Amino acid sequence: MATAEPEKAELKIVNDATCTFCGCVCDDIQLTVDGHKITKAKKACVLGTSWFLNHEIEDRAPCFIKGQPASVEAGIKEAARILYEARYPLIYGLSDTTVESQRVAVSIADWIGSNLDTTTSVCHGPSGMAFQSAGESTCSLGEVKNRADMVMFWGSNPAESHPRHFTKYSLMPKGMYVPNGRKDRTCVMVDVRKTKSAKAADIFIQIKPRKDFEALWTLRALANDIELDPEQVERETGNPLSLWQDLMDRMKACKYGVIFFGMGLTMTRGKHANSEGILSLTRDMNRHTRFACKPNRGHGNVTGADNVVTWRTGYPFGVNLGRGYPRFNPGEYTASDVLARGEADAAMIIASDPMANFSQPAREHLKTIPYVALDPKETPTTKHAAVSFTVATYGINVPGTVYRMDDVPIPLRTAFDSPLPSDLKILQGIEKEVLALRSAAFAS
Amino acid sequence: MSEIFILVPGRSSQQGCGINEGKFNETYVNATSFVQMNPNDMLRLGIEDEEKIELKSDFGRIEIAVRKAKADELPVGLLFMAYGDLSSRLMGGDTHGSGMPTSKGLDVEVKKI
Ligand code: SF4
Numbered sequence: 001m002a003t004a005e006p007e008k009a010e011l012k013i014v015n016d017a018t019c020t021f022c023g024c025v026c027d028d029i030q031l032t033v034d035g036h037k038i039t040k041a042k043k044a045c046v047l048g049t050s051w052f053l054n055h056e057i058e059d060r061a062p063c064f065i066k067g068q069p070a071s072v073e074a075g076i077k078e079a080a081r082i083l084y085e086a087r088y089p090l091i092y093g094l095s096d097t098t099v100e101s102q103r104v105a106v107s108i109a110d111w112i113g114s115n116l117d118t119t120t121s122v123c124h125g126p127s128g129m130a131f132q133s134a135g136e137s138t139c140s141l142g143e144v145k146n147r148a149d150m151v152m153f154w155g156s157n158p159a160e161s162h163p164r165h166f167t168k169y170s171l172m173p174k175g176m177y178v179p180n181g182r183k184d185r186t187c188v189m190v191d192v193r194k195t196k197s198a199k200a201a202d203i204f205i206q207i208k209p210r211k212d213f214e215a216l217w218t219l220r221a222l223a224n225d226i227e228l229d230p231e232q233v234e235r236e237t238g239n240p241l242s243l244w245q246d247l248m249d250r251m252k253a254c255k256y257g258v259i260f261f262g263m264g265l266t267m268t269r270g271k272h273a274n275s276e277g278i279l280s281l282t283r284d285m286n287r288h289t290r291f292a293c294k295p296n297r298g299h300g301n302v303t304g305a306d307n308v309v310t311w312r313t314g315y316p317f318g319v320n321l322g323r324g325y326p327r328f329n330p331g332e333y334t335a336s337d338v339l340a341r342g343e344a345d346a347a348m349i350i351a352s353d354p355m356a357n358f359s360q361p362a363r364e365h366l367k368t369i370p371y372v373a374l375d376p377k378e379t380p381t382t383k384h385a386a387v388s389f390t391v392a393t394y395g396i397n398v399p400g401t402v403y404r405m406d407d408v409p410i411p412l413r414t415a416f417d418s419p420l421p422s423d424l425k426i427l428q429g430i431e432k433e434v435l436a437l438r439s440a441a442f443a444s
Numbered sequence: 445m446s447e448i449f450i451l452v453p454g455r456s457s458q459q460g461c462g463i464n465e466g467k468f469n470e471t472y473v474n475a476t477s478f479v480q481m482n483p484n485d486m487l488r489l490g491i492e493d494e495e496k497i498e499l500k501s502d503f504g505r506i507e508i509a510v511r512k513a514k515a516d517e518l519p520v521g522l523l524f525m526a527y528g529d530l531s532s533r534l535m536g537g538d539t540h541g542s543g544m545p546t547s548k549g550l551d552v553e554v555k556k557i
Contacts, residue, residue, distance in 0.1 A: 053464075122543070192519075193452065267549075268452075271540070336543060361536075
């Protein structure tokens with residue numbers, strides 16, 4: 001006798017879901033959802049697929065106080081107390097959550113007079129500084145897709161960090177003025193190592209490590225018809241002047257050029273001076289043709305963090321609100337420094353993991369102070385937190401808005417509900433408690 | 445015997461996927477616990493694939509397995525490893541007024557253990 005198959009729950013299809021793993025923020029993903037699990041993520045790259053398929057509902061308590069499971073309400077009260085009582089608190093992270101949550105985090109920073117910093121400071125913070133001195137000749141990824149016939153990457157490895165960059169935005173797509181897609185484009189890649197991305201390039205230029213500044217200024221000189229000493233150029237950049245001249249000739253001859261740059265520039269010797277070099281080179285190129293320059297942003301909503309912190313304080317990161325008004329000073333108010341110098345006496349870390357990524361002195365200090373951590377997963381940071389919240393995942397369980405790396409806001413579509421609270425709910429709770437503590441202090 | 449190399453920590457696909465699976469899971473731990481070296485450097489220094497070496501910067505010291513870099517991915521004298529706890533141990537806290545510690549292009553001393 002045939003036995004009846006157990007009835008299967010119906011699979012749900014979510015069209016045009018948004019992947020928030022990297023700054024490409026691809027919003028064309030088709031998800032197949034089986035209850036509380038995403039089983040397929042059509043169109044997602046290897047990183048996007050792993051993002052969607054590995055965010056199930058965590059089998060963890062929603063809140064821990066000193067490592068012990070606790071109620072969310074108790075956690076919110078304790079978190080507010082820690083932050084309110086601190087003399088030099090730090091609020092840090094924010095690049096993997098929605099702009100709605102980012103806004104509330106900025107409000108809390110304002111109420112408690114905190115340092116406020118985002119993961120921008122340890123990715124494109126130096127570029128943020130350079131924008132202020134050199135300006136930004138910018139564009140949207142849509143413009144790149146429709147117009148760019150020369151696409152350059154400098155110190156960036158999209159094949160491993162932004163796998164759909166080439167296919168969705170910059171190299172392969174057929175656009176209005178580049179109807180043959182890849183065939184109409186020249187791709188140049190400049191890096192210190194021959195990364196997986198180098199395969200995609202028509203021209204790969206391997207420069208000496210820590211010589212980006214010199215290479216960029218060689219190009220700036222050539223853009224401005226300044227004569228250079230061939231021997232010095234080769235010695236400094238590791239490549240002959242003729243190669244740089246050939247590149248400059250191609251850059252001048254293109255109709256629409258774009259340079260994407262990565263942390264190969266910002267994390268290495270020169271930092272903001274390197275970013276300033278590439279932004280200034282782009283400005284120089286606009287005397288010859290149209291050129292734009294974009295940092296390849298890493299985390300899904302790090303661009304949103306820059307936008308929100310700028311709307312609210314006038315500065316993009318590294319802000320101190322201790323005097324009741326915002327002051328901006330990278331190196332002084334940025335998280336790495338405030339921690340490595342042993343200054344912060346409490347912290348709130350939202351959606352980031354400094355315990356894994358910061359320098360040893362910064363991590364050692366963070367271990368010694370009470371701090372609050374919000375993250376969908378257990379991380380080295382949540383492990384050492386005085387209060388940690390296990391939150392629902394943005395873009396999978398939580399709706400909201402994120403900003404793509406070109407500052408275009410994109411809405412999120414959720415795949416399934418989570419019993420875990422969103423970080424928005426936790427942050428709103430903490431803000432309310434902080435305000436109650438303030439009122440009580442003023443009343444007494 | 446020791447020699448100075450330049451270390452470039454960076455993103456790898458395996459490390460990116462590991463973040464999603466969880467930082468205490470195998471994928472992430474594996475992805476962040478080896479350093480890649482040019483095969484000629486390995487030959488010259490007599491280092492075998494998967495052999496553990498010492499990397500020392502001005503700020504920290506780690507022991508880590510070496511893997512041969514593919515083809516011409518790394519020039520002689522350059523090392524690559526995925527960002528993670530081990531690479532962070534070699535970073536200094538000073539950001540030179542930028543907010544960004546020097547996280548790529550670090551001078552490291554390579555020593556056979
Ligand atoms: S390129 Fe980035 S945003 Fe797009 S699917 Fe891959 S990880 Fe997600």
